[in-house]
Amino acid sequence: MSQELSFVSMPLVGNASPLNFAVFGDFGLENSRSLPRLLNDTAAGRFDMVIHVGDIAYNLQDDNGRVGDGFLNMVQPISAAIPYHYCVGRKIPSFLKFN
Numbered sequence: 081m082s083q084e085l086s087f088v089s090m091p092l093v094g095n096a097s098p099l100n101f102a103v104f105g106d107f108g109l110e111n112s113r114s115l116p117r118l119l120n121d122t123a124a125g126r127f128d129m130v131i132h133v134g135d136i137a138y139n140l141q142d143d144n145g146r147v148g149d150g151f152l153n154m155v156q157p158i159s160a161a162i163p164y165h166y167c168v169g170r171k172i173p174s175f176l177k178f179n
Contacts, residue, residue: 085160090128099128105167108137109150122158130164 090099102118121127137151158164 085156087159087161087163089163100126101129101131102127103131103133105133106135107132108135109147109154110138112154115154119157122161127162129162130158131167132165133167136166136168 091097102121104114104118107114118130122130137148140148140151152159155164
């Protein structure tokens with residue numbers, strides 16, 4: 081059975097204080113140098129949301145999807161705590177792109 085997770089969503093419009101976003105791109109299993117900082121800052125409550133602007137994980141489909149699984153497991157401590165928005169980048173194969 082999977083671990084049960086939860087996160088806090090954004091406050092209602094009009095009740096919100098300024099929001100803090102982490103915005104980055106080109107981030108995957110092979111290029112995750114900023115992961116320790118992102119994990120620490122998320123745990124410390126410094127971000128309200130993450131926007132990942134492309135090139136997620138690189139070759140998500142490789143090794144029968146295990147690369148994608150590894151990436152999602154790597155970012156789970158962040159995405160289970162705050163909203164995490166992905167944008168498809170140019171390195172994602174065309175058959176995986178969202179139309």
